[in-house]
Amino acid sequence: MKKVLIPTKLNAVARETLNAHGGYEVVQDDSQELSTLASQHPDTYALFVRSEKVTPEIIDAMPMLKVVIRAGAGYNTIDTKYARSKGIDVMNTPGANANAVAEEVIALMLADARHIVLADASTRVGKWEKKNFMGKEITGKTVGIVGFGAIGQLVAKRLFGFDAKVLAYDPFLSDERARDLGAVPAELGEIFEQCDYISLHMPENDDTRGVINKSLFARMKNGATLINCARAGIINEDDLRELKADKGLRFLNDVYAKDAEGDKSVSDIADIMLPHLGASTNEANFNAAQRSATQLIGYDDKGIASYVVNRDVPEGLDRAYSELAFALAHTCRGIAGGNKQMKLIETSFYGDLAKFSGWLLVQIVAALSDDFDRTQGYDAALEYLKEMGVEYFNRETDTSKGYGDSITVDVTTSVDAATFKRISVRGTVAEGNMMISRINDFDKLYFEPVGTAVLFIYQDRPGVVGRIGNALAEAGININDMRNPHDPSGKNSLALLRISGKVDCEVVEKIAEQIEALHASCVSY
Ligand SMILES: NC(=O)C1=CN([C@@H]2O[C@H](COP(=O)(O)OP(=O)(O)OC[C@H]3O[C@@H](n4cnc5c(N)ncnc54)[C@H](O)[C@@H]3O)[C@@H](O)[C@H]2O)C=CC1
Numbered sequence: 047m048k049k050v051l052i053p054t055k056l057n058a059v060a061r062e063t064l065n066a067h068g069g070y071e072v073v074q075d076d077s078q079e080l081s082t083l084a085s086q087h088p089d090t091y092a093l094f095v096r097s098e099k100v101t102p103e104i105i106d107a108m109p110m111l112k113v114v115i116r117a118g119a120g121y122n123t124i125d126t127k128y129a130r131s132k133g134i135d136v137m138n139t140p141g142a143n144a145n146a147v148a149e150e151v152i153a154l155m156l157a158d159a160r161h162i163v164l165a166d167a168s169t170r171v172g173k174w175e176k177k178n179f180m181g182k183e184i185t186g187k188t189v190g191i192v193g194f195g196a197i198g199q200l201v202a203k204r205l206f207g208f209d210a211k212v213l214a215y216d217p218f219l220s221d222e223r224a225r226d227l228g229a230v231p232a233e234l235g236e237i238f239e240q241c242d243y244i245s246l247h248m249p250e251n252d253d254t255r256g257v258i259n260k261s262l263f264a265r266m267k268n269g270a271t272l273i274n275c276a277r278a279g280i281i282n283e284d285d286l287r288e289l290k291a292d293k294g295l296r297f298l299n300d301v302y303a304k305d306a307e308g309d310k311s312v313s314d315i316a317d318i319m320l321p322h323l324g325a326s327t328n329e330a331n332f333n334a335a336q337r338s339a340t341q342l343i344g345y346d347d348k349g350i351a352s353y354v355v356n357r358d359v360p361e362g363l364d365r366a367y368s369e370l371a372f373a374l375a376h377t378c379r380g381i382a383g384g385n386k387q388m389k390l391i392e393t394s395f396y397g398d399l400a401k402f403s404g405w406l407l408v409q410i411v412a413a414l415s416d417d418f419d420r421t422q423g424y425d426a427a428l429e430y431l432k433e434m435g436v437e438y439f440n441r442e443t444d445t446s447k448g449y450g451d452s453i454t455v456d457v458t459t460s461v462d463a464a465t466f467k468r469i470s471v472r473g474t475v476a477e478g479n480m481m482i483s484r485i486n487d488f489d490k491l492y493f494e495p496v497g498t499a500v501l502f503i504y505q506d507r508p509g510v511v512g513r514i515g516n517a518l519a520e521a522g523i524n525i526n527d528m529r530n531p532h533d534p535s536g537k538n539s540l541a542l543l544r545i546s547g548k549v550d551c552e553v554v555e556k557i558a559e560q561i562e563a564l565h566a567s568c569v570s571y
């Protein structure tokens with residue numbers, strides 16, 4: 047039995063789901079401190095928490111701990127690095143409580159705009175201060191959302207019902223995606239300058255701590271409102287204090303440095319303050335509890351680690367090689383023609399990469415199949431290949447070849463029951479850039495796998511490259527880079543071109559026909 051400790055107020059569905067599955071002993075108790083429970087249950091295998099702090103001391107008290115699940119979004123309260131050093135995976139349940147927070151933001155906006163909190167208190171004690179509570183409307187206002195993830199997007203969606211203009215800033219989201227979601231992509235400064243309301247929805251981490259500071263507050267419109275339902279550490283409280291009164295700013299707040307009773311440092315500047323209530327709805331609590339249990343079961347039964355937040359490339363491995371393994375396999379897949387039935391995968395990891403073969407195989411399998419996630423482990427990759435009927439062979443590498451740190455991926459697919467096609471791609475990392483050095487028999491390519499590449503193999507004769515260039519030009523496509531080697535027999539040539547933008551399959555097929563290509567394919571990285 048694996049012990050699961052739930053030292054927090056989490057819907058009973060977590061416990062029920064684990065019990066119904068079997069194999070788990072669940073201890074749920076929100077009446078005692080986590081530190082006390084941790085020392086009472088040193089044999090804990092999985093820990094489910096909400097905002098409870100998971101420190102090195104807590105982790106050390108449970109030497110059998112393997113998984114921590116944050117039933118919620120923000121995991122700044124968990125020492126994820128220390129957990130990693132102990133081989134513990136930390137997961138969150140993104141999106142599970144997003145709607146609750148989005149509704150809280152709307153509630154805060156309306157409550158402040160219509161003086162709901164003060165007007166209730168005044169009327170309750172018998173006063174009639176109607177003339178003091180002249181409000182404003184949120185309809186048609188400009189609202190800036192900083193961090194356009196699960197919560198930010200839902201806030202926008204709810205605000206469209208108020209005909210609001212939504213500006214969004216998120217460095218990890220494309221402008222195109224923001225526009226698709228109905229927002230206007232904007233820089234952080236523009237948001238603070240132009241918006242009547244600004245709502246923060248990014249995580250607190252080393253990059254975001256203190257970034258909402260004086261330089262931004264100074265640009266806010268007089269009377270504008272700042273809403274923080276994300277994390278206290280994101281804003282510089284003293285900077286806000288300095289400018290708030292002069293500019294008549296409003297500040298609506300849900301989050302604090304510490305979730306505990308006692309005086310709050312922001313009480314002099316917060317116009318409404320709530321005790322971190324964002325996720326506190328029955329629905330969100332149910333969702334986060336259910337997700338925690340099903341994620342643990344998926345992790346244990348199938349090795350699904352999609353929500354693990356603290357797995358990075360292993361120490362000593364340059365991340366570029368991890369990307370290279372993915373890109374080489376992706377190239378094999380593109381040349382094979384998409385989702386062809388794979389029969390055999392062979393790999394060679396040269397130089398220092400040999401000791402990371404397990405990690406690198408995961409990247410390769412993920413590139414070859416949409417159904418396998420990059421965050422899963424080596425065992426899960428082997429299991430997946432077995433289930434799919436794909437053989438795997440990792441060759442011993444011959445260091446005398448002088449290939450340095452490089453990788454070869456060979457993929458054999460079945461064309462029909464009797465015919466097999468083998469694609470072999472080799473590459474390395476040079477000056478920090480990924481390079482494909484060989485595709486089948488075409489060597490010394492040194493081609494960077496980025497953007498979109500088209501590839502033609504044809505019988506060598508004069509004029510073919512010109513015809514490819516003309517046909518691409520006719521389709522409005524520019525060539526950014528090109529390689530054109532012969533194979534060792536000198537009979538066949540490869541034209542490998544990196545092009546501007548995407549290309550229609552029909553264009554590639556038409557060119558292939560015109561040049562009587564032996565092979566044509568297109569790979570987008
Ligand atoms: N008040 C409450 O009870 C709750 C608060 N939260 C807080 O809200 C945060 C966001 O939650 P979700 O939307 O569910 O997470 P999410 O991961 O879906 O969205 C976060 C977004 O912030 C963006 N981001 C990252 N760095 C950024 C930066 N420097 N500037 C602007 N955007 C940046 C990310 O690209 C992502 O799109 C959580 O990290 C948590 O701290 C979450 C749930 C409840």
Ligand SMILES: O=C(O)C(=O)COP(=O)(O)O
Nearest residue numbers: 096097118119120325326
């Ligand atoms: O999910 C989050 O990030 C939250 O802030 C919610 O916190 P809670 O689960 O209510 O302690």
